[in-house]
Amino acid sequence: MSSKPGIRARLWLAAALPTVLVVVALLWVFLSRYAEDLTEAWQERARVAATQLAGSAEFPLFANDLETLQRLVEASHKGDSQLRAVKVFDRDGRLLVSAGTLQGGLLPLEARVQLEISGERLTVLVPIEGSPAARVDLFQETTGLGLSQPDATTPRGFVLMQFGLESLERRRSELLAWALAATLGAMLLATLLSTAIASRVTRPIGQISLVVQRIASGSLDARTNPQHCGALSGLAQGVNEMAQQVAMTQQELRQQVELATRELREQKDAAERAARLDALTQVLGRRGFTEQAHTEIQRCMRYQHPLSLLMIDIDHFKTINDTHGHATGDAVLLHFAQLLARELRENDMIGRIGGEEFAVLLPNSNAEQAARVAERMREAVANSQIHVRGQPLHFTASFGVAEFQAQELSLESLMARADAALYEAKRQGRNRVLLATPPGA
Ligand SMILES: Nc1nc2c(ncn2[C@@H]2O[C@H](COP(=O)(O)OP(=O)(O)OP(=O)(O)O)[C@@H](O)[C@H]2O)c(=O)[nH]1
Numbered sequence: 001m002s003s004k005p006g007i008r009a010r011l012w013l014a015a016a017l018p019t020v021l022v023v024v025a026l027l028w029v030f031l032s033r034y035a036e037d038l039t040e041a042w043q044e045r046a047r048v049a050a051t052q053l054a055g056s057a058e059f060p061l062f063a064n065d066l067e068t069l070q071r072l073v074e075a076s077h078k079g080d081s082q083l084r085a086v087k088v089f090d091r092d093g094r095l096l097v098s099a100g101t102l103q104g105g106l107l108p109l110e111a112r113v114q115l116e117i118s119g120e121r122l123t124v125l126v127p128i129e130g131s132p133a134a135r136v137d138l139f140q141e142t143t144g145l146g147l148s149q150p151d152a153t154t155p156r157g158f159v160l161m162q163f164g165l166e167s168l169e170r171r172r173s174e175l176l177a178w179a180l181a182a183t184l185g186a187m188l189l190a191t192l193l194s195t196a197i198a199s200r201v202t203r204p205i206g207q208i209s210l211v212v213q214r215i216a217s218g219s220l221d222a223r224t225n226p227q228h229c230g231a232l233s234g235l236a237q238g239v240n241e242m243a244q245q246v247a248m249t250q251q252e253l254r255q256q257v258e259l260a261t262r263e264l265r266e267q268k269d270a271a272e273r274a275a276r277l278d279a280l281t282q283v284l285g286r287r288g289f290t291e292q293a294h295t296e297i298q299r300c301m302r303y304q305h306p307l308s309l310l311m312i313d314i315d316h317f318k319t320i321n322d323t324h325g326h327a328t329g330d331a332v333l334l335h336f337a338q339l340l341a342r343e344l345r346e347n348d349m350i351g352r353i354g355g356e357e358f359a360v361l362l363p364n365s366n367a368e369q370a371a372r373v374a375e376r377m378r379e380a381v382a383n384s385q386i387h388v389r390g391q392p393l394h395f396t397a398s399f400g401v402a403e404f405q406a407q408e409l410s411l412e413s414l415m416a417r418a419d420a421a422l423y424e425a426k427r428q429g430r431n432r433v434l435l436a437t438p439p440g441a
Pocket of ligand 1: 314319356
């Protein structure tokens with residue numbers, strides 16, 4: 001199995017990945033900005049609370065009314081659940097009043113607002129600086145108390161507050177959880193959308209590739225359905241047209257191959273027929289005759305039908321050749337073959353087995369019947385003529401007749417007996433039909 005991702009997975013990634021990345025990036029930018037704002041809001045809240053307390057503490061501190069200061073500090077501490085510790089120092093850094101437990105060290109007592117976040121704690125230090133009007137009022141009201149006029153530049157004291165940041169952290173955790181949930185939701189949505197988009201592309205591709213595979217495996221009638229292939233309908237149509245072209249080309253090739261094969265077979269048959277036929281007379285040649293004669297003998301033996309053979313030779317053919325020329329000899333041979341063929345039945349066979357020597361096989365004929373056929377042939381030949389330069393030319397032929405006997409083992413033996421009868425017919429004066437002696441006689 002291939003470890004490479006399939007086209008569906010690739011398309012899915014191509015569609016989903018950018019969306020997921022953008023969503024996650026936007027979410028984290030938003031999250032970090034929101035967390036910053038949250039921290040700043042907390043710092044502002046702490047600064048405002050400390051400044052308010054510093055304002056309220058100005059007069060008790062000026063009047064050295066520690067009881068009132070203590071009440072103020074405790075009221076602040078109780079009024080804010082996030083407030084862990086509140087302390088008020090005089091200008092020399094002496095702790096005047098306190099509520100709650102401070103964790104970690106103090107901030108340096110300087111005439112400026114200081115904020116420090118350490119772990120889950122936010123510590124703020126605010127100097128207590130009275131307003132000029134208040135200072136004058138206070139001085140006038142308290143001159144009788146023997147208090148000196150306050151210095152306008154140095155702080156009168158310091159308010160230190162420490163807040164627990166658990167709720168800020170909780171808020172951040174909630175934000176993180178929300179961001180993760182939103183990210184997962186976005187990813188899920190992107191997955192669903194991408195799957196839908198990918199399947200709109202991959203389903204047609206799957207269908208088209210299936211059809212292409214079927215075409216490749218030889219099913220040239222396989223076709224896609226362009227209407228079901230959406231944006232790829234053009235490709236589907238193209239595949240169909242290609243398959244049609246291939247099918248047509250293959251059909252044409254098949255027809256051409258069939259035509260060529262048929263022509264070759266016909267040429268081969270013609271060549272074989274020609275090889276079996278005698279070129280001059282168009283009757284069977286020696287090879288064709290003996291092949292068919294063997295088959296016929298087998299058939300007659302199987303059905304125990306009689307079968308006879310005639311061996312025929314033109315008389316004094318050499319003289320015809322010598323007297324009238326070879327071309328006349330050929331004409332005599334052709335005429336002779338036609339005369340013999342005329343006397344044959346459908347199942348009889350004739351062949352030219354030598355120069356002017358012919359053989360005729362007569363299935364279902366005994367010697368007596370064969371002799372009658374031979375006699376008719378002899379008469380037909382003797383009574384016929386051809387014209388050579390306007391002059392009639394007569395010729396005769398001799399016949400040897402032999403009937404196939406059960407004890408006879410081969411065509412050659414039958415031919416030899418018929419040939420012997422022919423030889424005897426020649427010897428006895430030609431133009432005659434002689435019956436062969438039975439085998440072994
Ligand atoms: N024109 C022609 N002559 C052929 C052909 N084949 C064989 N011959 C001739 O046929 C002649 C046969 O002569 P022989 O075998 O002596 O027989 P014959 O003259 O017929 O004498 P008998 O058979 O004894 O009557 C030869 O002269 C061959 O040259 C052929 O295809 N065409």
